[in-house]
Amino acid sequence: MSSNRTTFATKLGVIAAAVGSAVGLGNIWRFPYEAGQNGGGAFLIVYLICVLLIGMPLIMAEFILGRHSKSNVGGTFKKLAPNTGWGVIGYMSVLASFLILGFYSVIAGWTLEYIYQAVTNGFSGLSAAELKTAFTEFSTDTYSPLIWLGLFLLANYFIIVGGVKNGIEKCSNIMMPLLFIILIVFCVRSIFLPGAEEGLRFLFQPDFTKINSNVILRAMGQAFFSLSLGMGCLITYGSYFSKETKLGKTAFTVSTLDTLVAILAGVMIFPAVFSFGISPSAGPDLVFITVPNVFQRMAGGYIWSILFFLLIAVAALTSTVSMFEVVTAFIHEEFNMSRRKATGWVVGVTAVFSVICSLSIGPWKDYTILGMTVFDLFDFVSANILLPVGGLLISLFVGFRLDKKTSYNEITDNGKLKCWYFNPLIFILKYLAPVAITLIFLSNFGVLG
Ligand code: PHE
Numbered sequence: 001m002s003s004n005r006t007t008f009a010t011k012l013g014v015i016a017a018a019v020g021s022a023v024g025l026g027n028i029w030r031f032p033y034e035a036g037q038n039g040g041g042a043f044l045i046v047y048l049i050c051v052l053l054i055g056m057p058l059i060m061a062e063f064i065l066g067r068h069s070k071s072n073v074g075g076t077f078k079k080l081a082p083n084t085g086w087g088v089i090g091y092m093s094v095l096a097s098f099l100i101l102g103f104y105s106v107i108a109g110w111t112l113e114y115i116y117q118a119v120t121n122g123f124s125g126l127s128a129a130e131l132k133t134a135f136t137e138f139s140t141d142t143y144s145p146l147i148w149l150g151l152f153l154l155a156n157y158f159i160i161v162g163g164v165k166n167g168i169e170k171c172s173n174i175m176m177p178l179l180f181i182i183l184i185v186f187c188v189r190s191i192f193l194p195g196a197e198e199g200l201r202f203l204f205q206p207d208f209t210k211i212n213s214n215v216i217l218r219a220m221g222q223a224f225f226s227l228s229l230g231m232g233c234l235i236t237y238g239s240y241f242s243k244e245t246k247l248g249k250t251a252f253t254v255s256t257l258d259t260l261v262a263i264l265a266g267v268m269i270f271p272a273v274f275s276f277g278i279s280p281s282a283g284p285d286l287v288f289i290t291v292p293n294v295f296q297r298m299a300g301g302y303i304w305s306i307l308f309f310l311l312i313a314v315a316a317l318t319s320t321v322s323m324f325e326v327v328t329a330f331i332h333e334e335f336n337m338s339r340r341k342a343t344g345w346v347v348g349v350t351a352v353f354s355v356i357c358s359l360s361i362g363p364w365k366d367y368t369i370l371g372m373t374v375f376d377l378f379d380f381v382s383a384n385i386l387l388p389v390g391g392l393l394i395s396l397f398v399g400f401r402l403d404k405k406t407s408y409n410e411i412t413d414n415g416k417l418k419c420w421y422f423n424p425l426i427f428i429l430k431y432l433a434p435v436a437i438t439l440i441f442l443s444n445f446g447v448l449g
Contacts, residue, residue, distance in 0.1 A: 005239065005240065006240060007240050007242045008242070011244075011245070014242075015253055015254070016173045017318075017322075018234065018237055018250060019257050019258065020176055021234070021237060021321075021322035022226065022255075023315055023318075023319070024104075024316050024320075025111075025312070026226040027226055027261045027265050027315075028262075028312055030222065030225060030383075031047075031265055031266065032269040032270070033286040033287070034219075035047075035203065035266060036270075036273070036279075036281050036283075037281040038210075038215045038218045039210035039211065040203055040206075041201075041202065041205050041207060042207055042208060042211045042215060043218070043219050044203060044206065045211075046215060046216055046220075047219040047262075048259070050219055050220045050222075050223035051258075053428065053432065053436070054220070054391070054437065055229060056251055056252065056255045057395075057429055058229050058230070058395060058429075059234055060411070060425060061395060061398040062229065062232070062234035062238060063235075063238040063241070064398060064410045065235050065397070065398065065402070066234065066235035066240075068080075068406055071333065072236055072330045072332075072333050073090045073093045073231075073232025073326055073330055074093075074330045075330070077090055078334075086397060089232065089394065090232065092231070092389070092390050093231040093233075093326055093327075093330075094326070096231040096382050096390065097231060097323045097327050098327070098353055099382040100225075100383075101324070101353065101354065102350065102354045103354070103357045103378045103379050104319070104323075105149055105153060105156075105320060105350060106145060106357045106375070108317070108320060109147075109149035109150075109151070109152050109358070110138075110139060111309050111313040112151060112309075112313055113138060113148050114288065115310055115313060118295075118302070118305040119306055122134075123292040123295065123296065123305065125296075126292070126296075132278075132289045139288075140361055140362035140365070142362055145361075146358055149351075149355070149358055152313075153347055153351055153354070155317060156320055157344070159317070159321050160321060160324050160325065160328055160347075161340050161343050175314040176318070179261075179311040179315055183268060184264065186294065187264055189294060190267065190271040190275075190294055191267065193272060193275040193297070195271075195275040196274070198271075199270030199271035199272065200271060202273075202274065203266045213440070213444045216440055217440055217441075218384065220384075221385075224387035224391055225382075225383040225387060226259075227254070227255060227258055228322060229387060229390075229391055230389070230390035230394065231323075231326065231386065231387055233325075233326050235394075236322075237325075246417065247411050248421070268294070269287060269290050272291070272294045278293075291305075291308065292305065295308075324346055324347070328346050331346065361373065388441070391433070395428075395429045395430075395433045395434050395437075396429075399430035407422075407426070408422060411425075
């Protein structure tokens with residue numbers, strides 16, 4: 001196991017890297033379409049409750065484990081609970097990483113095509129219906145999505161080989177604040193579209209009759225996905241935190257900013273959805289067919305659209321880099337493989353998964369498993385099952401197995417910082433989060449009727 005691990009260079013670097021992992025396609029692409037399909041405002045409320053009651057405490061739990069063990073996700077449980085079944089969390093994390101990377105990289109590739117279209121003015125003059133057709137033609141094509149996918153994976157390879165400090169940290173520091181600003185500009189434009197109120201009502205006026213066990217499962221899955229939880233990503237990043245990093249503050253900042261970006265994405269997209277007569281439940285295409293419509297109506301739309309898709313691509317990149325880092329650090333440290341070689345393997349396996357995902361949208365769309373394409377299956381299984389199960393196990397581990405004193409020392413920097421929420425946190429990790437996740441599973445998979 002390597003003993004001289006690097007740490008993030010600056011305080012801003014810590015936050016930016018963790019926010020970089022959390023903020024990504026999950027906020028801008030996945031949140032709006034999940035909310036659109038699962039009840040709008042009602043979804044948002046359940047989502048917020050999940051972030052607050054399960055998400056934030058679990059971020060803390062992962063940070064505690066990572067910084068304490070100074071190890072990758074596999075090594076963490078090997079160190080803290082040698083020769084026990086807890087090691088399974090490491091392997092589940094690897095599986096979840098590959099599944100998510102599989103479909104996520106495809107969408108990230110699409111954002112590159114959209115940068116290209118924006119630069120060459122390909123959206124110009126197209127009606128809402130034509131933009132939709134153009135999108136469908138592109139996304140169901142066999143080869144063009146694969147070219148962009150290949151480019152995207154290559155970029156990941158070079159960043160991961162470059163290591164934590166040079167790659168991840170520098171990228172996030174500049175791009176994340178920029179993304180934030182541009183989202184706000186778009187929200188303002190979207191709100192002034194004709195008919196925008198209906199979109200805002202859809203997002204902010206909850207119709208509680210829409211809440212059912214499926215909506216709750218989806219909202220919980222989205223919270224895990226968006227916060228990068230339940231697959232050792234924040235354990236791995238936590239292991240690069242220095243002694244001075246304040247875990248509580250970092251967890252709070254990450255979850256607040258992540259949630260804010262998701263809401264901003266909603267405010268940007270739903271007014272446009274209603275204004276242009278697109279169905280809010282259009283699914284994974286939603287962002288790609290609404291956003292170009294908004295640009296057409298903006299002064300300077302040409303520049304805005306390039307900037308927007310560029311920033312989304314970078315947000316996706318800082319998220320995939322964090323997933324790659326989970327598996328790369330695991331293989332590099334636990335199996336004594338060089339970092340470069342480990343990265344090569346991980347990117348190679350991801351390439352296979354993501355090519356299958358990409359083709360499952362186009363030429364292979366008739367091959368389904370449980371009624372879902374491979375793409376949808378990977379998305380559903382990872383976000384709604386693997387991440388919550390991972391989170392459940394991590395919660396139980398920190399709640400019951402890890403020495404309480406260890407958690408306390410990590411959170412309070414050995415007693416130096418005040419922490420009013422320590423006992424509630426342990427209570428949530430021991431009982432509330434595990435019970436809630438279990439109940440949501442049981443009611444959804446038919447056991448509780
Ligand atoms: N949170 C990322 C996003 O919202 C996706 C992600 C999931 C990253 C799991 C790491 C681990 O886009």
